[in-house]
Amino acid sequence: KNQVEQSPQSLIILEGKNCTLQCNYTVSPFSNLRWYKQDTGRGPVSLTIMTFSENTKSNGRYTATLDADTKQSSLHITASQLSDSASYICVVSDSGGSYIPTFGRGTSLIVHP
Amino acid sequence: DTAVSQTPKYLVTQMGNDKSIKCEQNLGHDTMYWYKQDSKKFLKIMFSYNNKELIINETVPNRFSPKSPDKAHLNLHINSLELGDSAVYFCASSFGQSEKLFFGSGTQLSVL
Numbered sequence: 001k002n003q004v005e006q007s008p009q010s011l012i013i014l015e016g017k018n019c020t021l022q023c024n025y026t027v028s029p030f031s032n033l034r035w036y037k038q039d040t041g042r043g044p045v046s047l048t049i050m051t052f053s054e055n056t057k058s059n060g061r062y063t064a065t066l067d068a069d070t071k072q073s074s075l076h077i078t079a080s081q082l083s084d085s086a087s088y089i090c091v092v093s094d095s096g097g098s099y100i101p102t103f104g105r106g107t108s109l110i111v112h113p
Numbered sequence: 114d115t116a117v118s119q120t121p122k123y124l125v126t127q128m129g130n131d132k133s134i135k136c137e138q139n140l141g142h143d144t145m146y147w148y149k150q151d152s153k154k155f156l157k158i159m160f161s162y163n164n165k166e167l168i169i170n171e172t173v174p175n176r177f178s179p180k181s182p183d184k185a186h187l188n189l190h191i192n193s194l195e196l197g198d199s200a201v202y203f204c205a206s207s208f209g210q211s212e213k214l215f216f217g218s219g220t221q222l223s224v225l
Contacts, residue, residue, distance in 0.1 A: 034213065043117070043203050043216025044156070087154055091214075100169060101214075103156045 002027040004092050004104035012110045017080055021107045023073040023090035031095035035064055035075045038087040038106070047075070047088075077109075085111045116140050119204045119217035126194055127225055134189045134220045136204030144168075144210060145187035147179060148203040150219070156203070162187055163210065191222075199224045 004025045013019050025033065032051050036044035048059050050066040050073060057064050061084075063076045077084055090104040119136040126132055138145065146169075147159040160179045161169035167179070176192045191198060204217040 043218050046213045049213065100158055105155050
């Protein structure tokens with residue numbers, strides 16, 4: 001059964017600090033992995049996509065990594081800002097034709113001034 | 114212009130009532146979805162339509178009936194609402210399956 005596990009469940013950091021969110025998956029055969037950011041009261045928005053051949057990808061202060069061997073991904077946020085407070089959701093799609101991406105339960109990040 | 118728009122934003126109703134949530138996307142996508150987000154923020158897929166055809170129906174009670182009049186619209190009708198239906202419902206769209214999802218801003222349904 002395809003599964004996506006995220007850790008930590010929640011995280012509180014001070015503005016300006018860095019943090020790393022983790023995602024472990026058992027989705028097979030792997031197609032791609034996306035990180036979404038969901039602000040309170042809004043729908044999730046895609047931050048980045050990782051395919052099998054990609055190890056690292058950056059989008060501004062967000063850097064995603066992928067280790068396809070260990071089936072792990074991380075999202076690193078540099079120099080956090082108050083606007084980074086949100087839920088970050090890891091979503092993994094398979095290439096086996098299920099057409100149902102597997103969602104993680106998200107990490108709730110709170111950035112304090 | 115909003116890419117995926119759903120209405121209403123908030124819906125408060127009594128148990129047993131019937132209600133509808135509307136969704137429209139102006140991105141030209143061929144696939145639309147309905148997701149339910151529970152109190153623990155977990156997003157669970159309910160339905161997926163590709164070119165107006167139902168392709169995913171994930172063990173959702175038949176009180177929930179999606180309707181896609183065209184590729185740009187996917188409405189959700191709920192009969193005989195129950196307390197457990199209270200949640201935030203998100204509409205989304207994409208180009209094909211397993212592609213980037215564009216979400217609406219959600220409809221918070223409260224059943225009293």
